Amino acid sequence: MSSEPITHLYRSLLRELRLVSQQPRSKRNLTPIVQLRSLVASSSSPQALSKTLLETRDFLRSSRIHAELLKRYNPIHGMSEEERIVATANRVGLNTPIEYKEE
Numbered sequence: 001m002s003s004e005p006i007t008h009l010y011r012s013l014l015r016e017l018r019l020v021s022q023q024p025r026s027k028r029n030l031t032p033i034v035q036l037r038s039l040v041a042s043s044s045s046p047q048a049l050s051k052t053l054l055e056t057r058d059f060l061r062s063s064r065i066h067a068e069l070l071k072r073y074n075p076i077h078g079m080s081e082e083e084r085i086v087a088t089a090n091r092v093g094l095n096t097p098i099e100y101k102e103e
Helices: 006-020 031-042 046-073 081-091
Strands: none
Touching: 006 031, 006 046, 031 046
């Protein structure tokens, strides 16, 4: 069981939501925050709420760290197929041939 107060867990969860978001604040989807507020308001057991907030925060943090590590250690992650081929060829010291294009 977490010894952190519910307000601390709630704020840390909001912080993780902010860090995960790719959009600026004005364009963010408010649905997760609204759902989180309704969860906190409707919870009858503080222990169950604390556990839920803690697990959700840990999941968001782990997902964010995993995405950062993928970007750092897998440089071709998120590239198109053509960019991936060129990057792989450059990694082993080769250049890709110029493709023939009909005019």
